[in-house]
Amino acid sequence: GESVGLHLPTLSVQEGDNSIINCAYSNSASDYFIWYKQESGKGPQFIIDIRSNMDKRQGQRVTVLLNKTVKHLSLQIAATQPGDSAVYFCAENNPGNLIFGKGTKLSVKP
Amino acid sequence: EPEVTQTPSHQVTQMGQEVILRCVPISNHLYFYWYRQILGQKVEFLVSFYNNEISEKSEIFDDQFSVERPDGSNFTLKIRSTKLEDSAMYFCASSAWGNYGYTFGSGTRLTVV
Numbered sequence: 001g002e003s004v005g006l007h008l009p010t011l012s013v014q015e016g017d018n019s020i021i022n023c024a025y026s027n028s029a030s031d032y033f034i035w036y037k038q039e040s041g042k043g044p045q046f047i048i049d050i051r052s053n054m055d056k057r058q059g060q061r062v063t064v065l066l067n068k069t070v071k072h073l074s075l076q077i078a079a080t081q082p083g084d085s086a087v088y089f090c091a092e093n094n095p096g097n098l099i100f101g102k103g104t105k106l107s108v109k110p
Numbered sequence: 111e112p113e114v115t116q117t118p119s120h121q122v123t124q125m126g127q128e129v130i131l132r133c134v135p136i137s138n139h140l141y142f143y144w145y146r147q148i149l150g151q152k153v154e155f156l157v158s159f160y161n162n163e164i165s166e167k168s169e170i171f172d173d174q175f176s177v178e179r180p181d182g183s184n185f186t187l188k189i190r191s192t193k194l195e196d197s198a199m200y201f202c203a204s205s206a207w208g209n210y211g212y213t214f215g216s217g218t219r220l221t222v223v
Binding site for chain 2 (some may be wrong): 036043091099102
């Protein structure tokens with residue numbers, strides 16, 4: 001069936017380095033994607049989104065890239081900070097609900 | 111910033127008991143959702159609710175589950191007879207536009223013993 005998945009379950013980076021978290025999706029008809037951050041004991045927190053008519057979108061320290069040709073999504077975090085440590089999920093907007101990937105745990109070493 | 115509020119934050123219940131998880135969505139939002147996350151797994155859609163009725167539900171949302179908006183502010187998820195496998199974090203979400211702009215609550219951790 002259609003699914004959204006993540007390539008790596010864990011990612012460890014040094015404070016100040018850039019982080020890249022990847023996601024693959026399988027529904028080529030998907031038109032909207034969202035990255036969420038989930039800290040321990042909390043709900044998913046919106047980071048950034050992108051529609052399928054774009055290939056790049058930038059926020060504050062974060063950039064999402066969308067490659068529709070290979071159905072790949074990535075989240076780039078610049079100058080990663082200890083507060084960025086969390087699990088990151090990509091989600092695909094299935095009409096009426098979200099389909100989440102399994103998540104990548106980002107650990108930031110001081 | 112407006113928040114989605116969920117209560118309780120933790121609930122322990124015995125197998126076979128009924129539980130009601132409560133949510134207060136953002137006040138001007140019209141679309142409401144329940145998702146769940148079994149420990150260590152991804153977040154899964156349960157049900158969406160709009161205009162006082164269920165819009166969509168997943169395979170997980172069987173006859174043991176029900177949702178209700180009993181008044182103008184609360185949105186509840188009831189599990190009629192809990193099973194061990196219902197143990198999970200349950201997240202409520204709301205949005206103003208349906209497909210976009212979801213805000214999630216902090217979740218209720220349900221433990222069935």
